Amino acid sequence: MPKHPSEIAGSRWNTEQYGLFDRERLQPGLDLLARIEHRQVQHAIDLGCGRGELTELIAARWPKARVVGLDHSAEMLAKAPGGSRIQWLHTDLAEWDPGQKWDLIFSNAALHWLPDHATLFPRLAAMLNHNGCLAVQMPDNFSEPSHQLILEALRTGCAGGAALCEADLLESLSTKRVLPASAYYDLLSSLGGRVSLWCTTYIHSLQGENPVLEWVRGSALRPVLASLGPGQAERFEEVYAQQLRAAYPASTDGRTLFPFRRLFLLYSAKER
């Protein structure tokens, strides 16, 4: 019996596949880090830190801070740099109770894997010190062909009658988790701090035969493929790959342009 996507969406990552587009995936995290104003940071945490590249940059920017990188993927944390002063915490964010306050809570491309943002974001904001900052970036690309074609390919039955219901699929693809920007504004501004929100559409220029497929294989497609039965995954991928290639044709130089919209949020607990 196929597993429910939420059982799989969790901790198993193929770090090689994810790393194929390292530069493109890291850029939004660098942009988020650059937007954090100068501030005193003694305790910082990177939620869903993955292989820890950004955690290291946080540690470099605040050399006196105690820095923690948290992730529930053993594969990702195994690639995190050793020998640094960063503490790596292997735990599920959904169950995490730090028992302390933070000057910086940072999260790049991770919180969209967690449900119920209406509860999650105020919970994180409540973990900030009085002058602390919550800095988050999440993909906001779920209505684009890269994601919608996954649903379409499964709906049209190419997966051989996958035992996934529509709600499960939407959930596994994070489609329903990321809220409109105004919802984050309302949730956080009511706590008394200052909220800054912005969106950026990165237009990645990717190399390869069907590079958007390779990109999605490393992230959104993971739980979907893992939840399909034997033979279904191959058939699904065949149909999805064709549709994707048509939706993202190659440019004249052979590269493929992949627009990817992302939502950024900064919350400063103390209004300034």
Ligand SMILES: C[S@@+](CC[C@H](N)C(=O)[O-])C[C@H]1O[C@@H](n2cnc3c(N)ncnc32)[C@H](O)[C@@H]1O
């Ligand atoms: C797309 S990667 C981003 C990694 C890193 N932040 C970066 O920008 O390179 C998402 C990360 O979030 C982690 N993650 C997702 N859900 C999580 C959870 N419930 N608890 C802890 N980590 C989680 C995944 O294991 C993965 O390493």
